[in-house]
Structures are given as C-alpha cells and as structure tokens.
Amino acid sequence: MHTLVRFLCRVFSSVVILLVDAALLYARAGGGGGGHSSGGHSSGSSHSGGYSSSGSSHGSGGDMSLGTLLFIIALIIIVLYLRQKYVRKAATGFQSFPDVGRPKDFHALPGAQEFLAANPGFNEQEFLAKADKAFVEIQTAWGNGDIRPVRRFLSDGVYQRFNTQIAMMGLLQQRNAVSEISALARHVDCIEQDGLYDILHVAITGGMNDAFVCATNHDLDSPGGYETFTEYWSFLRKRGQGGKDLYFSQNCPSCSAPLPPDMGDAGNCPYCKTFVNSGEYDWVLSEITQVDDYAIGTYRTSKTADLDVQARRLLAHDPAFCVQLLEDKASNGYLQIQTAIAFKAPERMRRFVGDAAYDSIVASFPPQHIVFNRLYLNDVSIIAVEEADGKNMLHVAVKCSFQRAVLEQGRSRLLDPVIMTRREILIMERDTEAGVAKGSVYAHQCPACGAPVADSLDVKCGYCGSVLNSPKSEWIINALLSPEEYSAPERQPAAHGSALGLEDKLYTARDFAFSNVLVIFGADGSFAAEETAMANELARKWKYRSQQVEQLIQAAKARRLSIRMPLARDTHDEIFALMEKAAAVDGVVAPAEATMLEQVRKAYHV
Secondary structure (H helix, E strand, O other): OHHHHHHHHHHHHHHHHHHHHHHHHHHHHHOOOOOEEEOOEEEEEEEEOOEEEEEEEEOOOOOOOHHHHHHHHHHHHHHHHHHHHHHHHHOOHHHHOOOOOOOOOHHHOOOHHHHHHHOOOOOHHHHHHHHHHHHHHHHHHHHOOOOHHHHHHEOHHHHHHHHHHHHHHHHHOEEEEEEEEEEEEEEEEEEEEEOOEEEEEEEEEEEEEEEEEEOOOHHHOEEEEEEEEEEEEEEEEEOOOOOOOOOOOOEOOOOOOEOOOOOOOOOEOOOOOOEOOOOOOOOEEEEEEEHHHHHHHHHHHHHOHHHHHHHHHHOOOOOOOOHHHHHHHHHHHHHHHHHHHHHOOHHHOHHHEOHHHHHHHHHOOOOOOEEEEEEEEEEEEEEEEEEEOOEEEEEEEEEEEEEEEEEEOOEEEEOOOOOEEEEEEEEEEEEOOOOOOOOOHHHOEOOOOOOEOOOOOOOEOOOOOOEOOOOOOOOEEEEEEOHHHHHOOOOOOHHHHHHOOHHHHHOOHHHHHHHHHHHHHHHHOOOOHHHHHHHHHHHHHOOOOHHHHHHHHHHHHOOOOOEOOOOOHHHHHHHHHHHHHHHOOOOOOOHHHHHHHHHHHHHHOO
C-alpha cells in the first residue's frame, strides 16, 4: 500500500508539472507580449532579435486540445508505471547474487593490478591451495568437535564462532559427523583493501556427507547425506607481507619452533609469544559468509566509503587500523556474550564489558536454561563512528541466525521451530589517546601487560593490577541494544538509525518473501512437486536467474536459510500471506509448517 501511495504521489507531481508547463505553453503561444484579448479570441506577436512569430487562437480549440493534453498525461502515467514496475523488479537484492558457476579472471578483477603491485610475490594458485587446505581441515576439525588444530590460521572472531557453536553442541550433547570432504571449485571473487591490509574474498563450492545426532532430543537427528554448497571465505593479510606458510607447516612463522596442537584463545606461539594469526605472516581466515548474505556485504562495502573515511580520521593515530579486524573483535565479543547467557556464566564476559552494560545484560538472563541449537552470524558491520568525551565510539550492527532450545532434566526441546534472524547493535568505546595494547582482552590477555587472564568476575589483572574492562588501550563493549532502542531519537541521530536499514535498501519485500517461502518448503528437507512449481513460478514472475534460485533451493533443503523480515513493518503482512499460501500449496499444511507459521506470527506481530 505504501509503495502504491508513493508511486501515485510521484505521478501526481509529474502531472502537476505537466499542467503548469502546459499553461505556460498556452501563455507563450497565444498571448505573447503586446497581445490583445477580447472574449474568446486573442492574437499577438513577439520579436526576439531577428526572429519573429505570430499566432492566433480561438476559445474552442487552440494549438492543443484538451483531449490531446489528457492523452499525453495518460501516456506519461502508463510509461512511468511501467518504468517503475520494471526498475522495482530488476533492482532487487537477489539480482545482486554473484554467478558462482563462472570463475573470474583474477587479473581482471577491480583492484587486481594495485594488489599485485603491492604484493609482487603473490601466486594465485598457491593461495587457492591454501584456501582448499583451510576448507578441508576446518570441516574435519568441526566434525571432530575440536577447532584447536586449525587455530593458527583463524582470526579471533572466526575461532570464537566455531568455539561458541561447539560449546552449544556440548550442552545439547550433539555431534555433527562429516565425511568425504572436498573443495569442488573455488576462485577469488573480490579484492578489497582495508587500511594496511588486503582481503581476498573466495567463492568455495564444497561437498561432504553431513549427519547430525542429538542425544538430548533425537527429533533433532538428521541422517544427512551428500550435499554441495557454496560459501564465501574471506582471507586477510597485511599488505606486502607474507612469505611464510601457516597451512602446510606446523612451525611458528617467527621463531620456527613447533606450534602445539592446542594454541588456546590467544593464538600465539608458546616460545616467542608471536601472534601467528595476526595477518603479518600469512593469509588468515577472517570471515565466512553464506550466499544469501554475501550480496548484502558487497553492497555495504560499496556504500560505506564516507564511513570508512570518518573512521580513518578518528583513528588516524592507530597504525594497525583495519575495519575487518575491528568487526572481527566485535563478533568475538558478541558471541562470548551469547555463550555467557547460555551457560549462565557472567564471568565469561565480565573482562570486556563495561559496568553498566554488564548489569543490563545480566538482568536480561532468562530464567530458563536456554541454549542455541543453531547460532551463527550473518553479518557484522560498523555502521557509525563518533568521538565524544575523549573516547572514540564504534556502532556495530550484528545480524545473527538462531534457533533456541530449552534444557530441562537432561532433555532438550526447541523453542523456535525454525531458524530465525535478529539484529542487535554493539556500542564499543576506546580512549581517543589509547596506547597500543599488549594483548587482547577478548583472547584472555591483559591489554596492559599481556599476561593471561581467566574468566572471572574480578576485572583486575592478577599480574599488573590494571583494570581489564578499561577503554585506555582496548575496545570495550558499553551497550548491547535492540534496533528500537538504538533508533530512539533521544539516543542517536536519525542517520545512525537509518544505517540499520541497509539490507532493506538492497532487498525488496519480494526478496524477503521468496527466501521465507523456500524456508517453508524446505522444512522437511525436500521439495514437493507443487512446491518446486510455485518456487519456479515466483522466480519467473520476479525475474530471478535460474542459478540464483538453485543456490537458494539447495540452501533451503540443507536448512541453511533462516526466516528474515525487513526492519520496516509495512510489508510484513504481505510477506506472511505469501508464506501461508506456500504452506498450503500442496493441499495440506503440515504440523511442522503450521508451527513455523505461528512462530513467525508471534515473532513479527503479523
């Protein structure tokens, strides 16, 4: 309805302009300077330089009849409507999906020549071999429930993502058995520069057998089977550095000592204390993004140049400034907060959360023992930066997908019948004149002296006595807000609140609807003939490419898609109505589909 109103307003404005122009046209043609008018007749002439014109008109007709004018207006309305309809259909988020079936020529990528000039020793095939190695070893470590063997080439945030999920699986007594792991295809999709660092985004299509067992609730078991999927893995390295190997070597890149299988949260060499995953020595995996989120990430990158400039101005004194690493730190902190909530262990987050934020988060702990059957981050992005009261502040939007379960007497039951999405905002602060940290409090190190620190409610370092959750040398979380809290006029400028809607600017209502319809279809892991037909009909109607649709269908069958809605609520009813239609397309609404719809109805108040 709002879209129609906006369109009609634009048409009305166009018509008004046309009528004004027409009135001016009649004035010039029939009543030029020095003219005379009497009754229904007028005549006149005008002169400009060597050009002269004269004309006459009669009240019954003139140069342009009313019928002709109305015809032109009607034609303009039709053209504007068709143009509006075409643009709206063609410029949707799903149209931005990359074509993973077509490997890109590295040398033809934007920024490739600058990258190669700054990294003259770069070899694309050697790099892709490392990406293959990372893919297989990480999947193997995940299946074994122990991510420590690959710690050396994981950023802190990515390590924490795996660690958090493995911890949740431990609470639910789950095991994800994987086998026949292989990287089927890969290519560099995008080159990005971030401060002193380069980032290579790699499209990886992998395959594996994937089975799932849950001892606390066998309804969550999945026999699995062989599946293929595409993800985007982002690798980061300091520009012009490298020459070391973290993938095919188990030795420290700094002192050559053997690295232990368990490097712990810090990721440093036990002999020389070097942080091997800093990006100083080799490529480090800093992000894993699903296909349906990748388009949003690339769109965000292209739209935040002004934010990047602002951040660099505020943090110009920090030689290691890197947006990706700051977002990595934010994701690390956010997931540790979620782990603290699930374990009902506030000491897990005390060291990096400000006092007021800590009290607020602890007060929100649910009375039940709620854990996550699924929890992964879709997107973590800095959306605003500011300076106030001697502190730099980062506003970080976090979008995560989750499915909660309740643990009761050794048994678990799902609270959410389907994977949902939510957005929250972290506010992080650090002193404007902050010194260089000697360690990361997020990785259990004192920023002041670098000594190890344990999970504790005591915020003082046991070695140097400094306050751990101080912004003097480390970014500290001082608020965790909902979109409504963040966008409140009394808290933030309007521009900050609107930054949250970046996904809405890329995705239209039909994109959200199509994705959610596929979630409904994939509830049982397969698509009925009627469901496939409806998906293809919607894709044809909304002009999605066949490969885009196939990517999404495969993700839905593997239950990798989640329910998502735009921040603006005006299209929620429309999207939900299509979901209801999808549930009944095969003639019956299955109990699981009915439960799923009821969950969405309650969550989004439709």
